[in-house]
Amino acid sequence: MALPSHQDSAEIVLPTSYLLLQVAASVKAKTPTTTTAVLPQTTWTSALQVAIHSLESTDQQLVIFPKTTRERQQALKEISFASLPPATDISPSFQNGLPIKTGFPKHQPPPRSSAALSERLRELAKENMAFGDREPYPLQIRAGSIERVLPIVTGTLSLRGLDKDPDDETDSCCLDINEMLWDTGAYSCIITEDILPSGFRTYLQSPEHDPYRHENGLFVQVDGYIALTNTAFVFSTVFHVRPARSLPNGRSGVILGQTGFFNRMMFTSIPRIILKRRGEDIGSDTWGEIHISEYIDIMDDHCTF
Incomplete structure (x- = not known):
């Protein structure tokens, strides 16, 4: 579900037990040493008041996710099945993507480059030669080469099995991710298994996940939840869990990709060089800005920002 900017403070309705479960998981992850003194015989509200008092000095921001419904779960299953390798051969002409909608001619000779432009293109070619045959895959390179890295967004991901009963709150995990690659060249959203808790990795080996399993994960x-430039963005989709060694350069972490994510949104990315030309003050440690304007969520609701 996407949360439009004009609804950032809108309330969501969910079972109290589910709310407390998310709060408890966040407290356990971020302040595991905090203790509370409570009487053995007490009431719900009294116990909560004591717990609140113990957390006042370490209070932190928290994103509350809506409760999964069976309808939402079914929609996610359909995306997952569509992402699995096809059982039959597909024409090579359509293996790598679909054409975009356009009213312009398919083919038209471009104007020739000027001498100055040709020189700049030669410089650009030399710069890109450093990447060899590894493009367009993510690379681990110096942060100072900011124009050569993909945008990175931060946020929180809550993972669970696709066939898990929506009312069953066990066997899930919530991760705060500081570096998610914004990679429009990736076919699907990916998370490498090495960053998952060991208990959740064990859970993923159970037979209930077999319908969504293949040789690469x-x-x-x-x-x-991800923090974009113009809004806090909340969504639901499916992620491909893969070994880091199966990715180019063995990169570990999270990659945001097309299926169920980019192919449902309209956004504008503004790199640092454009912002600097506009006269804006932006440091060399920032890629630029990403603004989302429209999104079709997993239930086909149209969200604007």
Whole structure:
């Protein structure tokens, strides 16, 4: 579900037990040493008041995710099955993507480059030669070469099995991710298994995930939050859990990709060089800005920002 900017403070309705479960998971992850003194015989509200008092000095921001419904779960399953390798051969002409909608001619000779432009293109070619045959895959390179790295966004991902009963709150995990690659060249959203808790990795080996498993990993349901330039964005989709060694350069972490994510949104990315030309003050440690304007969520609701 996407949360439009004009609804950032809108309330969501969910079971109190589910709210407390998310709060408890966040407290356990971020302040595990905090203790509370409570009487053995007490009431719900009294116990909560004591707990609140113990957390006042370490209070932190928290994103509350809506409760998964069976309808949302079914929609995510359909995306997962569509992402699995096809059982039959597909024409090579359509293996790598679909054409975009356009009213312009398919082919038209471009104007020739000027001498100055040709020189700049030669310089650009030399710069790109450093990447060899590894493009367009993510690379681990110096942060100072900011124009050569993909945008990175931060956020929180909550993972669970695609066939998990929506009322069952066990066997899930919530991760705060500081570096998610914004990679429009990736076919699907990916999370490498090495960053998952060991207990959740063990859970993913159970037979219930077999319908969504293939030789390079499996798919799971993800409720996510990411901080974009113009809004806090909340979504639900499926992620491909894969070994880091199966990715180019063995990169570990999270990659945001097309299926169920980019192919449902309209956004504008503004790199640092454009912002600097506009006269804006932006440091060399920032890629630029990403603004989302429209999004079709997993239930086909149209969200604007």
